[in-house]
Amino acid sequence: MSQTCEPREARIYRFESCMDTVACERIEPELQASLAEGEASVVFDLAGVKFVSSAFLGLCVRAYQKTCQFGFEMINVEPTIKRVFKIAGLEDMLKVR
Amino acid sequence: MPATAIDVESIIEEHFCLANAAAAVFSQYDQGQTDRIVRAVYEAAFRDRVRLARLAHEETGMGKWQDKVVKNLVASQFVYEDIKDLKTVGVIHEDPISGIVEIAQPMGPILAITPVTNPTSTAMFKILIALKTRNPVIVSPARKARESTVETARICYEAALAADAPEHCIQWLPEGSRELTQAAMAHKSLALILATGGPGLVRSAYSSGTPTIGVGAGNVPVYIERTADVPFAIEQIMASKCFDNGTICASEQAIVAERSVADAVCEEFCRRSARFLSKEEVADLERVAFDHERNAMHPDIVGQPAAKIAAVAGIRVPPDTQLLIAPLGGIGPEWPLSSEILAPILAWYTADSFDDAVNLCIDLNFHGGMGHTASIFSNDDARIKQFASLMNAGRIVVNTPSSQGAVGGLYNMLHPSLTLGCGTGGKNITTDNVTAQHLLNIQRIARRRENQRLARFDTNLFYDESLDPAAFSAAFNRNY
Numbered sequence: 001m002s003q004t005c006e007p008r009e010a011r012i013y014r015f016e017s018c019m020d021t022v023a024c025e026r027i028e029p030e031l032q033a034s035l036a037e038g039e040a041s042v043v044f045d046l047a048g049v050k051f052v053s054s055a056f057l058g059l060c061v062r063a064y065q066k067t068c069q070f071g072f073e074m075i076n077v078e079p080t081i082k083r084v085f086k087i088a089g090l091e092d093m094l095k096v097r
Numbered sequence: 098m099p100a101t102a103i104d105v106e107s108i109i110e111e112h113f114c115l116a117n118a119a120a121a122v123f124s125q126y127d128q129g130q131t132d133r134i135v136r137a138v139y140e141a142a143f144r145d146r147v148r149l150a151r152l153a154h155e156e157t158g159m160g161k162w163q164d165k166v167v168k169n170l171v172a173s174q175f176v177y178e179d180i181k182d183l184k185t186v187g188v189i190h191e192d193p194i195s196g197i198v199e200i201a202q203p204m205g206p207i208l209a210i211t212p213v214t215n216p217t218s219t220a221m222f223k224i225l226i227a228l229k230t231r232n233p234v235i236v237s238p239a240r241k242a243r244e245s246t247v248e249t250a251r252i253c254y255e256a257a258l259a260a261d262a263p264e265h266c267i268q269w270l271p272e273g274s275r276e277l278t279q280a281a282m283a284h285k286s287l288a289l290i291l292a293t294g295g296p297g298l299v300r301s302a303y304s305s306g307t308p309t310i311g312v313g314a315g316n317v318p319v320y321i322e323r324t325a326d327v328p329f330a331i332e333q334i335m336a337s338k339c340f341d342n343g344t345i346c347a348s349e350q351a352i353v354a355e356r357s358v359a360d361a362v363c364e365e366f367c368r369r370s371a372r373f374l375s376k377e378e379v380a381d382l383e384r385v386a387f388d389h390e391r392n393a394m395h396p397d398i399v400g401q402p403a404a405k406i407a408a409v410a411g412i413r414v415p416p417d418t419q420l421l422i423a424p425l426g427g428i429g430p431e432w433p434l435s436s437e438i439l440a441p442i443l444a445w446y447t448a449d450s451f452d453d454a455v456n457l458c459i460d461l462n463f464h465g466g467m468g469h470t471a472s473i474f475s476n477d478d479a480r481i482k483q484f485a486s487l488m489n490a491g492r493i494v495v496n497t498p499s500s501q502g503a504v505g506g507l508y509n510m511l512h513p514s515l516t517l518g519c520g521t522g523g524k525n526i527t528t529d530n531v532t533a534q535h536l537l538n539i540q541r542i543a544r545r546r547e548n549q550r551l552a553r554f555d556t557n558l559f560y561d562e563s564l565d566p567a568a569f570s571a572a573f574n575r576n577y
Contacts, residue, residue, distance in 0.1 A: 079455040079487050086463050 313523020
């Protein structure tokens, strides 16, 4: 996982191609700490992400709950991954683009 | 005059009393007798296809009579050709090695609910598949298509009787009333409901407690991929979306064109009398095409010509306009024309890439059209397969007009059907094009074929808790 800030100060997080349970467990403490720090909107950039586990869906929901007051969206989501969020019924809430 | 509560009960009771007798007599018929009846009914329906199409058009004011002739042709000729050689009586399959013998039994009385958009063709289709499986059928006409539906049923019944079918093997409810249909749906003698109609009707059928084969709503996305043959694609789409003024639920609802071909697509549509609307015109069209109270298309525009709809909306178009195309900024409730509209109206989107296009199609597909049909124009086999695997659709038609393609028999080898299953996404039990084989109870004779491994297996090991699955499997399969 990597994080950058754009000029408008959105916090952008990028992820590995395989977001399985192990990957999620590895990044979640750092991610949650980072999310707790700022008050800017949050963008999860899923470019290149090919697999998401249920752990990642949970991670996204928790991230949304923590940051939705500032704005939360997911961008560059490939069709195979978009379909996962659609089937899970999370697409609208997480603003999957 | 509408039927009273007492009338409803007595009318339904009488219909089912007669249907039960027909079912009993029908159960004695062999394959040859059954097939002769089906042939006679098909020939009668085929002979009257034009008259019935005109009658349906005059009565409903929807679509085009010439296209309704084609629907009647599919529902008689094509359906007959598809089912005529199907074994539906007695032993239909026997496998001496497995020892399994399959015997086809009729289900019993079937309630055939027919829609206002395709009244005569759906009645022909359901009668043919019911008779082929020796099931008596009670036709429930749509309120606004009663005369044409009943006339279709009457013609079929007379032909069936002339071919020695059981009396009352085809009946019809005297009026298209909700009370009669609901009473029929809940009757204890009813074996199956073939429910073709809107979501409310299909839900009501499921709630009746009687087994139901229903259909789902469509919202068909059409992806024009960059390798598509654009003039060919637009010709096919026009032929499909304008067919019977868009009354088929599998008709195209939205075009998603890849940016690299979008200009060519626009040009080709315009050349073929389609009209792209401005932002203001889209708003005007939304007001007449979508009923916000019902959260669905407005019934008054269903099956109407494009120029007439434009006139009602106050949009000036040339009188020969065939299709209205609405460029939209999104998908969902804020964009009413992104929903299913059974009229010559299409939503329009462009996409920068394959991924963007497929994401748009997923959104359209999930916006009221799950399980139904999706369409792609492409010459890239890998992308066709990728697109198909991401759609929640029972039918993914390729380089094909989707109205006629999804119905089957004309442009592909799908079973010709006027009842398109939409799978669990559309709250249906099947994604198949429903046909005669869905109307049978299949019995299976299972002859003794001992499991040799079990016969020589030490059954005491069943109770040995120290055995893990691998050890158990190794013991079970030893020397096998």
